[in-house]
Amino acid sequence: MTEQDRDLRARLVAAGIELVTEEGVHALGLREIARRAGVSHGAPRRYFPTRRELLAAVARHGFGRLTDSLAGADALAATTGADPRTRIESLARAYLGFAAANPGMFELMFRHDLLEGSGTELRRSTLPLFLTFVGLVAEVHPQSDDPAAATAALWANLHGLAQLRTWGSLRLATGDDGLEPVLRAALDAHLGPAAR
Amino acid sequence: MTEQDRDLRARLVAAGIELVTEEGVHALGLREIARRAGVSHGAPRRYFPTRRELLAAVARHGFGRLTDSLAGADALAATTGADPRTRIESLARAYLGFAAANPGMFELMFRHDLLEGSGTELRRSTLPLFLTFVGLVAEVHPQSDDPAAATAALWANLHGLAQLRTWGSLRLATGDDGLEPVLRAALDAHLGPAAR
DNA sequence: AGGGCGAGTAGACAGTGTCTACGGCTGTCC
Protein backbone atom coordinates (compact mmCIF):
# COMPACT_ATOMS: atom_id res chain seq x y z
CA MET A 1 0.00 0.00 0.00
CA THR A 2 2.44 2.65 1.17
CA GLU A 3 5.74 3.44 -0.48
CA GLN A 4 7.55 1.05 1.82
CA ASP A 5 6.21 -2.33 0.87
CA ARG A 6 9.51 -3.83 1.74
CA ASP A 7 10.59 -3.44 5.32
CA LEU A 8 7.88 -5.34 7.07
CA ARG A 9 9.12 -4.05 10.39
CA ALA A 10 8.12 -0.49 9.54
CA ARG A 11 4.84 -1.67 8.05
CA LEU A 12 3.95 -3.44 11.27
CA VAL A 13 4.63 -0.36 13.33
CA ALA A 14 2.58 1.74 10.90
CA ALA A 15 -0.30 -0.73 11.14
CA GLY A 16 -0.10 -0.53 14.92
CA ILE A 17 -0.23 3.25 14.80
CA GLU A 18 -3.25 3.15 12.53
CA LEU A 19 -5.00 0.66 14.77
CA VAL A 20 -4.34 2.47 18.01
CA THR A 21 -5.48 5.81 16.64
CA GLU A 22 -8.57 4.43 14.92
CA GLU A 23 -9.71 1.77 17.36
CA GLY A 24 -7.84 2.22 20.60
CA VAL A 25 -5.47 0.19 22.69
CA HIS A 26 -7.75 -2.82 22.88
CA ALA A 27 -7.38 -3.33 19.12
CA LEU A 28 -3.62 -3.75 19.37
CA GLY A 29 -3.60 -7.53 19.15
CA LEU A 30 -0.60 -9.18 17.60
CA ARG A 31 -2.71 -11.00 15.07
CA GLU A 32 -4.79 -7.95 14.33
CA ILE A 33 -1.70 -5.90 13.54
CA ALA A 34 -0.42 -8.69 11.32
CA ARG A 35 -3.75 -8.81 9.48
CA ARG A 36 -3.72 -5.08 8.96
CA ALA A 37 -0.19 -5.33 7.61
CA GLY A 38 -1.27 -8.13 5.29
CA VAL A 39 0.92 -10.88 6.68
CA SER A 40 0.32 -14.03 8.64
CA HIS A 41 0.14 -14.04 12.41
CA GLY A 42 3.60 -15.50 12.81
CA ALA A 43 5.39 -12.94 10.69
CA PRO A 44 5.90 -10.23 13.34
CA ARG A 45 7.91 -12.65 15.40
CA ARG A 46 10.82 -12.32 13.02
CA TYR A 47 11.18 -8.64 14.00
CA PHE A 48 9.56 -8.41 17.41
CA PRO A 49 10.08 -11.46 19.60
CA THR A 50 7.04 -10.61 21.66
CA ARG A 51 3.93 -8.53 21.40
CA ARG A 52 5.17 -6.12 24.03
CA GLU A 53 8.20 -5.22 21.96
CA LEU A 54 5.98 -4.44 19.01
CA LEU A 55 3.76 -2.24 21.14
CA ALA A 56 6.85 -0.58 22.56
CA ALA A 57 7.91 0.31 19.02
CA VAL A 58 4.48 1.85 18.43
CA ALA A 59 4.74 3.78 21.67
CA ARG A 60 8.24 4.90 20.75
CA HIS A 61 6.80 6.49 17.65
CA GLY A 62 4.19 8.18 19.79
CA PHE A 63 6.83 9.66 22.05
CA GLY A 64 8.61 10.97 18.98
CA ARG A 65 5.46 12.65 17.73
CA LEU A 66 4.83 14.11 21.19
CA THR A 67 8.27 15.63 21.54
CA ASP A 68 8.07 16.89 17.96
CA SER A 69 4.76 18.55 18.72
CA LEU A 70 6.03 20.17 21.90
CA ALA A 71 9.31 21.26 20.35
CA GLY A 72 7.39 22.77 17.44
CA ALA A 73 5.05 24.65 19.72
CA ASP A 74 7.93 25.98 21.79
CA ALA A 75 9.92 26.99 18.73
CA LEU A 76 6.94 28.89 17.42
CA ALA A 77 6.45 30.65 20.74
CA ALA A 78 10.17 31.40 21.03
CA THR A 79 10.44 32.96 17.57
CA THR A 80 7.54 35.27 18.32
CA GLY A 81 9.55 36.53 21.23
CA ALA A 82 7.23 35.29 23.93
CA ASP A 83 8.20 35.49 27.55
CA PRO A 84 8.91 32.24 29.46
CA ARG A 85 5.48 32.30 31.07
CA THR A 86 3.62 32.11 27.76
CA ARG A 87 6.15 29.66 26.32
CA ILE A 88 5.38 27.32 29.19
CA GLU A 89 1.70 27.85 28.61
CA SER A 90 2.02 26.95 24.94
CA LEU A 91 3.95 23.82 25.90
CA ALA A 92 1.24 22.90 28.37
CA ARG A 93 -1.48 23.37 25.78
CA ALA A 94 0.49 21.34 23.27
CA TYR A 95 0.81 18.50 25.77
CA LEU A 96 -2.87 18.45 26.53
CA GLY A 97 -3.69 18.92 22.86
CA PHE A 98 -1.65 15.88 21.95
CA ALA A 99 -3.37 13.81 24.60
CA ALA A 100 -6.78 14.96 23.37
CA ALA A 101 -5.99 14.43 19.69
CA ASN A 102 -4.42 10.98 20.14
CA PRO A 103 -6.15 9.43 23.10
CA GLY A 104 -5.36 5.84 22.15
CA MET A 105 -1.70 6.55 21.55
CA PHE A 106 -1.46 8.60 24.72
CA GLU A 107 -2.96 5.78 26.72
CA LEU A 108 -0.58 3.26 25.22
CA MET A 109 2.42 5.47 25.93
CA PHE A 110 1.77 5.34 29.66
CA ARG A 111 0.56 1.77 29.98
CA HIS A 112 3.60 0.42 31.72
CA ASP A 113 2.14 -3.06 31.79
CA LEU A 114 2.19 -3.17 27.99
CA LEU A 115 5.65 -1.70 27.63
CA GLU A 116 7.49 -3.30 30.51
CA GLY A 117 11.13 -3.73 29.69
CA SER A 118 11.27 -0.86 27.24
CA GLY A 119 9.80 1.54 29.75
CA THR A 120 12.98 3.14 31.00
CA GLU A 121 14.24 3.73 27.48
CA LEU A 122 11.00 5.48 26.52
CA ARG A 123 11.02 7.59 29.67
CA ARG A 124 14.58 8.60 28.93
CA SER A 125 13.59 9.84 25.47
CA THR A 126 11.51 12.61 27.01
CA LEU A 127 14.39 13.88 29.12
CA PRO A 128 15.78 16.60 26.82
CA LEU A 129 12.36 18.12 26.47
CA PHE A 130 12.00 18.03 30.23
CA LEU A 131 15.28 19.86 30.60
CA THR A 132 14.23 22.73 28.36
CA PHE A 133 11.07 22.80 30.42
CA VAL A 134 13.20 23.11 33.53
CA GLY A 135 15.06 26.03 32.01
CA LEU A 136 11.85 27.89 31.32
CA VAL A 137 10.53 27.25 34.80
CA ALA A 138 13.79 28.47 36.26
CA GLU A 139 13.32 31.72 34.36
CA VAL A 140 9.86 32.17 35.80
CA HIS A 141 10.95 31.21 39.30
CA PRO A 142 14.43 32.64 39.65
CA GLN A 143 14.26 32.41 43.41
CA SER A 144 13.42 28.71 43.43
CA ASP A 145 16.11 26.46 44.84
CA ASP A 146 14.86 23.33 43.06
CA PRO A 147 13.49 24.17 39.61
CA ALA A 148 13.56 20.50 38.59
CA ALA A 149 11.10 19.63 41.34
CA ALA A 150 8.89 22.56 40.39
CA THR A 151 8.95 21.45 36.78
CA ALA A 152 8.17 17.87 37.67
CA ALA A 153 5.25 19.10 39.74
CA LEU A 154 3.94 21.14 36.84
CA TRP A 155 4.36 18.26 34.42
CA ALA A 156 2.57 15.92 36.81
CA ASN A 157 -0.25 18.42 36.93
CA LEU A 158 -0.56 18.45 33.17
CA HIS A 159 -0.40 14.69 33.04
CA GLY A 160 -3.08 14.34 35.66
CA LEU A 161 -5.26 16.80 33.79
CA ALA A 162 -4.93 14.77 30.60
CA GLN A 163 -5.69 11.60 32.47
CA LEU A 164 -8.68 12.89 34.36
CA ARG A 165 -10.10 14.52 31.28
CA THR A 166 -10.18 11.28 29.29
CA TRP A 167 -11.55 9.66 32.40
CA GLY A 168 -14.39 12.17 32.44
CA SER A 169 -13.86 13.43 35.96
CA LEU A 170 -13.36 17.04 34.98
CA ARG A 171 -16.74 17.21 33.32
CA LEU A 172 -18.18 15.96 36.58
CA ALA A 173 -16.27 18.27 38.89
CA THR A 174 -17.01 21.35 36.85
CA GLY A 175 -19.28 21.99 33.91
CA ASP A 176 -18.87 21.26 30.21
CA ASP A 177 -15.61 19.71 29.14
CA GLY A 178 -14.20 21.65 32.05
CA LEU A 179 -10.60 21.63 31.02
CA GLU A 180 -10.07 25.33 30.42
CA PRO A 181 -10.78 26.75 33.89
CA VAL A 182 -8.89 23.92 35.56
CA LEU A 183 -5.91 24.33 33.28
CA ARG A 184 -5.93 28.04 33.99
CA ALA A 185 -6.04 27.37 37.72
CA ALA A 186 -3.14 24.95 37.42
CA LEU A 187 -1.02 27.36 35.40
CA ASP A 188 -1.78 30.20 37.78
CA ALA A 189 -0.82 28.03 40.72
CA HIS A 190 2.49 26.94 39.28
CA LEU A 191 3.51 30.10 37.46
CA GLY A 192 1.72 32.82 39.32
CA PRO A 193 -1.35 34.69 38.10
CA ALA A 194 -1.31 35.51 34.40
CA ALA A 195 -1.59 39.25 34.99
CA ARG A 196 1.90 40.38 35.86
CA MET B 1 -12.05 -19.82 54.13
CA THR B 2 -13.59 -16.64 55.42
CA GLU B 3 -16.69 -16.32 57.52
CA GLN B 4 -18.85 -15.78 54.45
CA ASP B 5 -18.65 -19.09 52.65
CA ARG B 6 -22.13 -18.50 51.43
CA ASP B 7 -22.61 -15.52 49.23
CA LEU B 8 -20.42 -16.40 46.33
CA ARG B 9 -20.76 -12.89 45.02
CA ALA B 10 -18.81 -11.42 47.91
CA ARG B 11 -16.29 -14.24 47.75
CA LEU B 12 -15.60 -13.47 44.11
CA VAL B 13 -15.01 -9.82 44.85
CA ALA B 14 -12.75 -10.74 47.75
CA ALA B 15 -10.78 -13.07 45.50
CA GLY B 16 -10.42 -10.28 42.97
CA ILE B 17 -9.16 -7.91 45.63
CA GLU B 18 -6.62 -10.47 46.78
CA LEU B 19 -5.45 -11.10 43.25
CA VAL B 20 -5.11 -7.47 42.26
CA THR B 21 -3.19 -6.57 45.39
CA GLU B 22 -0.92 -9.60 45.26
CA GLU B 23 -0.35 -10.02 41.54
CA GLY B 24 -1.58 -6.92 39.77
CA VAL B 25 -4.19 -6.09 37.20
CA HIS B 26 -2.94 -8.65 34.70
CA ALA B 27 -3.90 -11.45 37.07
CA LEU B 28 -7.56 -10.42 37.11
CA GLY B 29 -8.76 -13.07 34.70
CA LEU B 30 -12.28 -14.29 35.07
CA ARG B 31 -11.18 -17.90 35.34
CA GLU B 32 -8.36 -17.01 37.69
CA ILE B 33 -10.74 -15.27 40.05
CA ALA B 34 -13.09 -18.24 39.90
CA ARG B 35 -10.23 -20.62 40.69
CA ARG B 36 -9.17 -18.48 43.63
CA ALA B 37 -12.74 -18.51 44.89
CA GLY B 38 -12.88 -22.28 44.49
CA VAL B 39 -15.64 -22.47 41.91
CA SER B 40 -15.79 -23.38 38.26
CA HIS B 41 -15.15 -20.85 35.54
CA GLY B 42 -18.81 -20.49 34.70
CA ALA B 43 -19.98 -19.69 38.20
CA PRO B 44 -19.29 -15.94 38.23
CA ARG B 45 -21.67 -15.48 35.33
CA ARG B 46 -24.61 -15.99 37.68
CA TYR B 47 -23.67 -12.79 39.52
CA PHE B 48 -21.65 -10.80 37.02
CA PRO B 49 -22.83 -11.15 33.43
CA THR B 50 -19.42 -10.11 32.16
CA ARG B 51 -15.88 -9.87 33.35
CA ARG B 52 -15.98 -6.09 33.28
CA GLU B 53 -18.81 -5.98 35.77
CA LEU B 54 -16.86 -8.18 38.13
CA LEU B 55 -13.82 -5.95 37.83
CA ALA B 56 -16.05 -2.93 38.35
CA ALA B 57 -17.21 -4.46 41.63
CA VAL B 58 -13.60 -4.91 42.68
CA ALA B 59 -12.82 -1.31 41.73
CA ARG B 60 -15.89 -0.15 43.61
CA HIS B 61 -14.44 -1.69 46.73
CA GLY B 62 -11.19 0.10 46.01
CA PHE B 63 -12.95 3.45 45.77
CA GLY B 64 -14.62 2.73 49.08
CA ARG B 65 -11.29 2.03 50.72
CA LEU B 66 -9.81 5.16 49.20
CA THR B 67 -12.53 7.46 50.43
CA ASP B 68 -12.41 5.75 53.83
CA SER B 69 -8.70 6.36 54.00
CA LEU B 70 -9.00 9.99 53.02
CA ALA B 71 -11.93 10.64 55.30
CA GLY B 72 -10.02 9.04 58.16
CA ALA B 73 -6.96 11.14 57.53
CA ASP B 74 -9.01 14.30 57.35
CA ALA B 75 -10.97 13.47 60.48
CA LEU B 76 -7.73 12.92 62.35
CA ALA B 77 -6.31 16.20 61.15
CA ALA B 78 -9.53 18.04 61.92
CA THR B 79 -9.76 16.76 65.51
CA THR B 80 -6.20 17.90 66.18
CA GLY B 81 -7.35 21.37 65.25
CA ALA B 82 -5.22 21.68 62.16
CA ASP B 83 -5.60 24.62 59.84
CA PRO B 84 -7.04 24.02 56.36
CA ARG B 85 -3.59 24.08 54.79
CA THR B 86 -2.31 21.11 56.76
CA ARG B 87 -5.64 19.31 56.43
CA ILE B 88 -5.26 19.51 52.67
CA GLU B 89 -1.68 18.32 52.96
CA SER B 90 -2.74 15.31 55.00
CA LEU B 91 -5.40 14.52 52.42
CA ALA B 92 -2.83 14.76 49.67
CA ARG B 93 -0.44 12.47 51.51
CA ALA B 94 -3.23 10.00 52.14
CA TYR B 95 -4.10 9.96 48.45
CA LEU B 96 -0.54 9.32 47.39
CA GLY B 97 -0.09 6.86 50.22
CA PHE B 98 -3.06 4.86 49.03
CA ALA B 99 -1.74 4.79 45.49
CA ALA B 100 1.66 3.66 46.71
CA ALA B 101 0.29 1.04 49.08
CA ASN B 102 -2.19 -0.44 46.59
CA PRO B 103 -0.64 0.05 43.17
CA GLY B 104 -2.61 -2.71 41.49
CA MET B 105 -5.92 -1.54 42.87
CA PHE B 106 -5.14 2.06 42.05
CA GLU B 107 -4.33 1.13 38.48
CA LEU B 108 -7.54 -0.84 38.14
CA MET B 109 -9.60 2.02 39.54
CA PHE B 110 -8.55 4.29 36.70
CA ARG B 111 -8.46 1.79 33.88
CA HIS B 112 -11.54 3.03 32.10
CA ASP B 113 -11.21 0.34 29.44
CA LEU B 114 -11.77 -2.32 32.09
CA LEU B 115 -14.63 -0.54 33.81
CA GLU B 116 -16.49 0.96 30.91
CA GLY B 117 -20.16 1.25 31.67
CA SER B 118 -19.70 1.49 35.41
CA GLY B 119 -17.26 4.34 35.07
CA THR B 120 -19.62 7.21 35.68
CA GLU B 121 -21.06 5.56 38.75
CA LEU B 122 -17.59 5.08 40.21
CA ARG B 123 -16.58 8.64 39.43
CA ARG B 124 -19.71 9.87 41.12
CA SER B 125 -18.84 8.00 44.30
CA THR B 126 -15.84 10.24 44.87
CA LEU B 127 -17.90 13.40 44.61
CA PRO B 128 -18.68 14.02 48.29
CA LEU B 129 -15.03 13.75 49.16
CA PHE B 130 -14.23 16.15 46.38
CA LEU B 131 -16.71 18.62 47.79
CA THR B 132 -15.15 18.64 51.24
CA PHE B 133 -11.88 19.13 49.43
CA VAL B 134 -13.40 22.15 47.69
CA GLY B 135 -14.45 23.57 51.04
CA LEU B 136 -10.94 23.34 52.41
CA VAL B 137 -9.44 24.91 49.32
CA ALA B 138 -11.97 27.73 49.54
CA GLU B 139 -10.76 28.40 53.07
CA VAL B 140 -7.17 28.63 51.91
CA HIS B 141 -8.05 30.75 48.89
CA PRO B 142 -10.85 32.99 50.09
CA GLN B 143 -10.32 35.38 47.20
CA SER B 144 -10.64 32.71 44.53
CA ASP B 145 -13.68 33.04 42.31
CA ASP B 146 -13.65 29.37 41.26
CA PRO B 147 -12.57 27.13 44.13
CA ALA B 148 -13.89 24.06 42.33
CA ALA B 149 -11.49 24.60 39.45
CA ALA B 150 -8.62 25.19 41.86
CA THR B 151 -9.48 21.99 43.68
CA ALA B 152 -9.72 20.01 40.48
CA ALA B 153 -6.32 21.36 39.48
CA LEU B 154 -4.84 20.28 42.77
CA TRP B 155 -6.43 16.88 42.56
CA ALA B 156 -5.15 16.43 39.02
CA ASN B 157 -1.71 17.29 40.30
CA LEU B 158 -1.89 14.61 42.96
CA HIS B 159 -3.22 12.11 40.48
CA GLY B 160 -0.46 12.88 38.03
CA LEU B 161 2.12 12.51 40.78
CA ALA B 162 0.79 9.10 41.69
CA GLN B 163 0.75 8.07 38.05
CA LEU B 164 4.22 9.29 37.22
CA ARG B 165 5.66 7.80 40.36
CA THR B 166 4.49 4.28 39.54
CA TRP B 167 5.71 4.94 36.01
CA GLY B 168 9.15 5.75 37.37
CA SER B 169 9.48 9.17 35.81
CA LEU B 170 9.99 11.02 39.05
CA ARG B 171 13.03 8.96 39.90
CA LEU B 172 14.42 9.95 36.52
CA ALA B 173 13.60 13.64 36.73
CA THR B 174 14.98 14.02 40.22
CA GLY B 175 16.95 11.71 42.45
CA ASP B 176 15.89 8.80 44.62
CA ASP B 177 12.18 8.04 44.76
CA GLY B 178 11.83 11.75 44.20
CA LEU B 179 8.29 12.14 45.40
CA GLU B 180 8.84 14.32 48.43
CA PRO B 181 10.40 17.43 46.84
CA VAL B 182 7.95 17.30 43.95
CA LEU B 183 4.98 16.90 46.26
CA ARG B 184 6.22 19.82 48.30
CA ALA B 185 6.59 21.92 45.17
CA ALA B 186 3.07 21.01 44.09
CA LEU B 187 1.58 21.86 47.47
CA ASP B 188 3.46 25.13 47.62
CA ALA B 189 2.26 26.02 44.15
CA HIS B 190 -1.39 25.32 44.86
CA LEU B 191 -1.59 26.45 48.47
CA GLY B 192 1.16 29.00 48.76
CA PRO B 193 4.47 28.42 50.56
CA ALA B 194 4.22 26.45 53.76
CA ALA B 195 5.82 29.16 55.86
CA ARG B 196 3.03 31.58 56.58
C1' DA C 1 -44.02 -36.89 48.03
C1' DG C 2 -43.27 -34.53 44.04
C1' DG C 3 -42.24 -30.64 41.08
C1' DG C 4 -40.05 -26.56 40.01
C1' DC C 5 -36.09 -23.77 40.23
C1' DG C 6 -31.99 -21.46 41.43
C1' DA C 7 -26.90 -22.41 41.73
C1' DG C 8 -22.99 -24.27 40.12
C1' DT C 9 -20.65 -27.70 36.60
C1' DA C 10 -18.74 -28.85 32.32
C1' DG C 11 -18.13 -28.61 27.60
C1' DA C 12 -17.97 -25.99 23.25
C1' DC C 13 -16.56 -22.01 20.55
C1' DA C 14 -13.94 -18.26 18.74
C1' DG C 15 -10.09 -15.77 19.68
C1' DT C 16 -5.40 -14.70 21.70
C1' DG C 17 0.12 -14.97 22.21
C1' DT C 18 3.85 -17.94 21.75
C1' DC C 19 6.44 -21.81 19.75
C1' DT C 20 8.00 -24.96 16.04
C1' DA C 21 8.30 -27.25 11.72
C1' DC C 22 8.10 -26.34 7.13
C1' DG C 23 8.42 -24.12 2.13
C1' DG C 24 10.16 -20.91 -1.12
C1' DC C 25 12.96 -17.32 -2.62
C1' DT C 26 17.16 -14.99 -2.55
C1' DG C 27 22.12 -14.39 -3.32
C1' DT C 28 26.70 -16.75 -3.36
C1' DC C 29 30.34 -19.75 -4.54
C1' DC C 30 32.45 -23.71 -7.24
Next chain:
DNA sequence: GGACAGCCGTAGACACTGTCTACTCGCCCT
Protein backbone atom coordinates in the same frame (compact mmCIF):
# COMPACT_ATOMS: atom_id res chain seq x y z
C1' DG D 1 25.09 -22.60 -14.80
C1' DG D 2 23.72 -25.35 -10.96
C1' DA D 3 23.92 -26.75 -6.08
C1' DC D 4 23.66 -24.81 -1.62
C1' DA D 5 22.88 -22.20 2.50
C1' DG D 6 20.25 -18.64 4.96
C1' DC D 7 16.66 -15.67 5.65
C1' DC D 8 11.61 -14.58 5.43
C1' DG D 9 7.11 -15.58 5.84
C1' DT D 10 3.41 -19.48 6.29
C1' DA D 11 0.73 -22.65 8.79
C1' DG D 12 -0.40 -25.52 12.39
C1' DA D 13 -0.22 -26.72 17.32
C1' DC D 14 -0.61 -25.55 22.23
C1' DA D 15 -2.30 -23.54 26.33
C1' DC D 16 -5.11 -20.06 27.69
C1' DT D 17 -8.91 -16.56 27.74
C1' DG D 18 -14.12 -14.77 27.93
C1' DT D 19 -18.64 -15.94 26.67
C1' DC D 20 -22.50 -19.03 25.76
C1' DT D 21 -25.34 -23.18 26.47
C1' DA D 22 -26.79 -27.66 28.00
C1' DC D 23 -27.05 -30.25 32.08
C1' DT D 24 -27.33 -31.87 36.97
C1' DC D 25 -27.81 -31.61 41.75
C1' DG D 26 -30.17 -30.23 45.95
C1' DC D 27 -33.34 -27.32 48.32
C1' DC D 28 -37.93 -25.18 49.19
C1' DC D 29 -42.82 -24.94 48.75
C1' DT D 30 -47.39 -26.48 48.39
